[in-house]
Amino acid sequence: MKFKELLSQGTLIKRYKRFFVDIKYKGKVIVAHCPNTGSMLGLLEKGNKVWFSKSNNPKRKLKYTLELIEVGNKKIGINTLLSNKIVMDAIQKKKIDKFLKYDSIKPETKFTDKTRFDFLLTNNKEKCFVEVKNVTLLRNQKTAEFPDAITSRGKKHLLELINAKKKGYQTYIFFLIQREGCDSFKIAKDIDIDYEIAFKKAIKSGVKILCYDCKMNNEGIILNKQIFYE
Secondary structure (H helix, E strand, C coil), rough: CCCCCCEEEEEEEECCCCEEEEEEECCCEEEEEECCCCCCCCCCCCCCCEEECCCCCCCCCCCCEEEEEECCCHHHHHHHHHHHCCCCCCCCCCCCCCCCCCCCEEEEEEEEECCCEEEEEEECCCCEEEEEECCCCECCCCEECCCCCCHHHHHHHHHHHHHHCCCCEEEEEEEEECCCCCCCEEEEECCHHHHHHHHHHHCCCCEEEEEEEEECCCCCCEEEEEECCC
Protein backbone atom coordinates (compact mmCIF):
# COMPACT_ATOMS: atom_id res chain seq x y z
CA MET A 1 0.00 0.00 0.00
CA LYS A 2 1.50 3.28 -1.14
CA PHE A 3 0.98 6.66 0.46
CA LYS A 4 -0.35 9.29 -1.93
CA GLU A 5 2.83 11.30 -1.38
CA LEU A 6 6.09 10.80 0.49
CA LEU A 7 5.68 11.34 4.22
CA SER A 8 7.41 14.22 5.98
CA GLN A 9 9.54 13.63 9.07
CA GLY A 10 9.29 15.53 12.34
CA THR A 11 9.68 15.07 16.10
CA LEU A 12 6.89 14.18 18.52
CA ILE A 13 6.10 16.74 21.20
CA LYS A 14 2.89 15.32 22.72
CA ARG A 15 -0.46 13.69 22.11
CA TYR A 16 -3.56 15.20 23.69
CA LYS A 17 -7.35 15.09 23.54
CA ARG A 18 -6.90 11.63 22.01
CA PHE A 19 -6.93 12.74 18.38
CA PHE A 20 -4.35 15.54 18.37
CA VAL A 21 -0.55 15.49 18.32
CA ASP A 22 1.93 18.32 18.34
CA ILE A 23 4.91 17.77 16.04
CA LYS A 24 8.05 19.84 15.68
CA TYR A 25 8.79 20.30 11.98
CA LYS A 26 11.38 22.62 10.47
CA GLY A 27 11.59 24.70 13.62
CA LYS A 28 7.82 25.13 13.98
CA VAL A 29 5.07 23.30 15.88
CA ILE A 30 2.29 21.80 13.76
CA VAL A 31 -0.90 20.10 14.95
CA ALA A 32 -1.71 16.77 13.31
CA HIS A 33 -4.62 14.34 13.50
CA CYS A 34 -3.88 11.12 15.41
CA PRO A 35 -5.88 8.34 13.71
CA ASN A 36 -5.60 5.85 16.57
CA THR A 37 -8.12 5.43 19.40
CA GLY A 38 -5.92 3.08 21.44
CA SER A 39 -3.64 4.02 24.30
CA MET A 40 -0.55 3.84 22.02
CA LEU A 41 1.26 2.47 25.05
CA GLY A 42 5.03 2.78 24.73
CA LEU A 43 4.95 4.99 21.63
CA LEU A 44 4.43 8.53 22.87
CA GLU A 45 7.76 9.55 24.36
CA LYS A 46 8.63 13.15 23.60
CA GLY A 47 11.39 13.35 21.02
CA ASN A 48 10.45 10.23 19.06
CA LYS A 49 10.83 10.55 15.31
CA VAL A 50 7.49 10.67 13.50
CA TRP A 51 6.30 10.73 9.90
CA PHE A 52 3.13 12.44 8.77
CA SER A 53 1.08 12.99 5.63
CA LYS A 54 -0.45 16.18 4.31
CA SER A 55 -3.96 16.52 2.89
CA ASN A 56 -4.90 18.98 0.17
CA ASN A 57 -8.58 18.82 1.12
CA PRO A 58 -9.57 22.42 2.03
CA LYS A 59 -12.50 21.16 4.14
CA ARG A 60 -10.27 19.35 6.63
CA LYS A 61 -9.70 21.12 9.94
CA LEU A 62 -6.30 19.46 10.33
CA LYS A 63 -4.33 19.02 7.11
CA TYR A 64 -1.66 16.80 8.69
CA THR A 65 -2.05 13.15 9.78
CA LEU A 66 0.36 11.19 11.94
CA GLU A 67 1.30 7.93 10.17
CA LEU A 68 4.48 6.44 11.66
CA ILE A 69 6.41 6.63 14.94
CA GLU A 70 9.94 5.36 15.51
CA VAL A 71 10.88 3.65 18.78
CA GLY A 72 14.27 2.01 19.26
CA ASN A 73 15.14 2.46 15.57
CA LYS A 74 12.00 0.50 14.60
CA LYS A 75 9.05 2.07 12.79
CA ILE A 76 5.46 1.57 13.93
CA GLY A 77 2.37 2.31 11.83
CA ILE A 78 -0.23 3.94 14.06
CA ASN A 79 -2.93 4.83 11.50
CA THR A 80 -5.63 2.24 12.16
CA LEU A 81 -7.58 3.58 9.16
CA LEU A 82 -4.91 2.04 6.91
CA SER A 83 -5.09 -1.48 8.37
CA ASN A 84 -7.78 -2.75 6.02
CA LYS A 85 -6.09 -1.13 3.02
CA ILE A 86 -2.84 -2.95 3.82
CA VAL A 87 -4.63 -6.29 4.17
CA MET A 88 -6.77 -5.69 1.07
CA ASP A 89 -3.64 -4.91 -0.95
CA ALA A 90 -1.99 -8.12 0.30
CA ILE A 91 -5.03 -10.29 -0.51
CA GLN A 92 -5.35 -8.83 -3.99
CA LYS A 93 -1.65 -9.44 -4.64
CA LYS A 94 -1.94 -13.06 -3.39
CA LYS A 95 0.45 -12.51 -0.47
CA ILE A 96 -1.58 -14.46 2.12
CA ASP A 97 -1.46 -18.22 1.60
CA LYS A 98 -4.61 -18.99 3.60
CA PHE A 99 -6.67 -16.75 1.34
CA LEU A 100 -5.38 -17.90 -2.04
CA LYS A 101 -8.38 -20.18 -2.60
CA TYR A 102 -10.84 -17.29 -2.55
CA ASP A 103 -11.56 -15.47 -5.79
CA SER A 104 -13.81 -12.68 -4.50
CA ILE A 105 -13.27 -10.11 -1.77
CA LYS A 106 -15.91 -7.74 -0.41
CA PRO A 107 -15.00 -5.16 2.26
CA GLU A 108 -17.19 -4.00 5.16
CA THR A 109 -19.76 -6.78 4.89
CA LYS A 110 -22.84 -7.01 7.08
CA PHE A 111 -23.28 -10.14 9.19
CA THR A 112 -26.13 -9.05 11.49
CA ASP A 113 -28.06 -5.83 11.98
CA LYS A 114 -25.42 -4.72 14.49
CA THR A 115 -22.25 -6.32 13.10
CA ARG A 116 -20.07 -5.82 10.05
CA PHE A 117 -16.83 -7.63 9.41
CA ASP A 118 -13.90 -6.12 7.56
CA PHE A 119 -13.94 -8.62 4.68
CA LEU A 120 -16.05 -11.36 3.17
CA LEU A 121 -14.02 -13.75 1.00
CA THR A 122 -15.82 -16.24 -1.21
CA ASN A 123 -15.36 -18.97 -3.80
CA ASN A 124 -17.84 -21.41 -5.29
CA LYS A 125 -17.67 -23.64 -2.19
CA GLU A 126 -17.44 -21.47 0.92
CA LYS A 127 -17.68 -18.04 2.49
CA CYS A 128 -15.15 -16.58 4.90
CA PHE A 129 -15.36 -13.59 7.25
CA VAL A 130 -12.16 -11.78 8.21
CA GLU A 131 -11.86 -9.21 11.00
CA VAL A 132 -8.64 -7.16 11.12
CA LYS A 133 -7.06 -5.77 14.28
CA ASN A 134 -4.15 -3.32 14.24
CA VAL A 135 -1.30 -4.18 16.62
CA THR A 136 1.31 -1.69 17.84
CA LEU A 137 2.13 -2.80 21.40
CA LEU A 138 5.49 -4.36 22.27
CA ARG A 139 6.62 -4.61 25.89
CA ASN A 140 8.79 -7.71 26.07
CA GLN A 141 11.71 -8.14 23.65
CA LYS A 142 10.21 -9.03 20.27
CA THR A 143 6.68 -10.12 21.21
CA ALA A 144 3.84 -7.99 19.86
CA GLU A 145 0.66 -7.81 21.96
CA PHE A 146 -3.00 -6.93 21.56
CA PRO A 147 -4.91 -5.05 22.85
CA ASP A 148 -3.18 -1.98 24.29
CA ALA A 149 -6.36 -0.95 26.14
CA ILE A 150 -9.65 -2.55 27.15
CA THR A 151 -11.67 -3.20 23.99
CA SER A 152 -15.32 -4.16 24.34
CA ARG A 153 -15.66 -3.75 20.58
CA GLY A 154 -12.86 -6.24 20.00
CA LYS A 155 -14.50 -8.74 22.34
CA LYS A 156 -17.80 -8.32 20.48
CA HIS A 157 -16.10 -9.10 17.17
CA LEU A 158 -14.67 -12.33 18.57
CA LEU A 159 -18.08 -13.45 19.83
CA GLU A 160 -19.69 -12.58 16.49
CA LEU A 161 -17.01 -14.54 14.63
CA ILE A 162 -17.97 -17.51 16.80
CA ASN A 163 -21.60 -17.04 15.77
CA ALA A 164 -20.60 -16.82 12.11
CA LYS A 165 -18.61 -20.04 12.46
CA LYS A 166 -21.67 -21.79 13.89
CA LYS A 167 -23.63 -20.67 10.83
CA GLY A 168 -21.20 -22.30 8.43
CA TYR A 169 -18.78 -19.50 7.59
CA GLN A 170 -15.03 -19.84 7.72
CA THR A 171 -13.79 -17.20 10.15
CA TYR A 172 -10.46 -15.46 10.77
CA ILE A 173 -9.22 -12.85 13.20
CA PHE A 174 -6.29 -11.15 11.48
CA PHE A 175 -3.76 -9.37 13.70
CA LEU A 176 -1.87 -6.86 11.58
CA ILE A 177 1.35 -6.03 13.42
CA GLN A 178 2.21 -2.59 12.13
CA ARG A 179 5.69 -2.53 13.59
CA GLU A 180 9.11 -3.86 12.69
CA GLY A 181 11.27 -6.28 14.68
CA CYS A 182 8.64 -8.68 16.10
CA ASP A 183 8.96 -12.45 15.95
CA SER A 184 5.92 -13.57 17.99
CA PHE A 185 2.48 -12.42 19.12
CA LYS A 186 0.32 -12.87 22.22
CA ILE A 187 -2.80 -11.52 23.84
CA ALA A 188 -2.18 -8.89 26.53
CA LYS A 189 -4.38 -10.55 29.14
CA ASP A 190 -3.15 -8.25 31.91
CA ILE A 191 -4.63 -5.32 29.97
CA ASP A 192 -7.96 -6.94 29.04
CA ILE A 193 -8.70 -10.32 30.62
CA ASP A 194 -12.20 -10.41 29.10
CA TYR A 195 -10.71 -10.15 25.63
CA GLU A 196 -8.35 -13.04 26.37
CA ILE A 197 -11.25 -15.18 27.60
CA ALA A 198 -13.20 -14.43 24.41
CA PHE A 199 -10.07 -15.11 22.33
CA LYS A 200 -9.62 -18.58 23.85
CA LYS A 201 -13.31 -19.31 23.35
CA ALA A 202 -13.01 -18.26 19.70
CA ILE A 203 -10.08 -20.60 19.10
CA LYS A 204 -11.96 -23.52 20.68
CA SER A 205 -14.96 -22.70 18.49
CA GLY A 206 -12.90 -22.94 15.30
CA VAL A 207 -12.11 -19.29 14.62
CA LYS A 208 -8.69 -19.21 12.97
CA ILE A 209 -5.88 -16.82 13.84
CA LEU A 210 -3.50 -15.07 11.45
CA CYS A 211 -0.71 -12.68 12.45
CA TYR A 212 1.51 -10.79 10.00
CA ASP A 213 4.03 -8.03 10.55
CA CYS A 214 4.78 -5.17 8.14
CA LYS A 215 7.60 -3.35 6.44
CA MET A 216 7.23 0.41 6.20
CA ASN A 217 8.92 3.59 5.12
CA ASN A 218 7.88 7.07 4.00
CA GLU A 219 6.62 5.62 0.69
CA GLY A 220 4.21 3.01 2.00
CA ILE A 221 3.44 -0.03 4.16
CA ILE A 222 3.39 -3.63 2.96
CA LEU A 223 2.64 -6.98 4.55
CA ASN A 224 5.89 -8.75 5.41
CA LYS A 225 5.82 -12.21 6.97
CA GLN A 226 3.58 -14.41 9.07
CA ILE A 227 4.13 -14.22 12.83
CA PHE A 228 3.04 -17.10 15.05
CA TYR A 229 1.15 -16.49 18.27
CA GLU A 230 2.09 -17.90 21.65
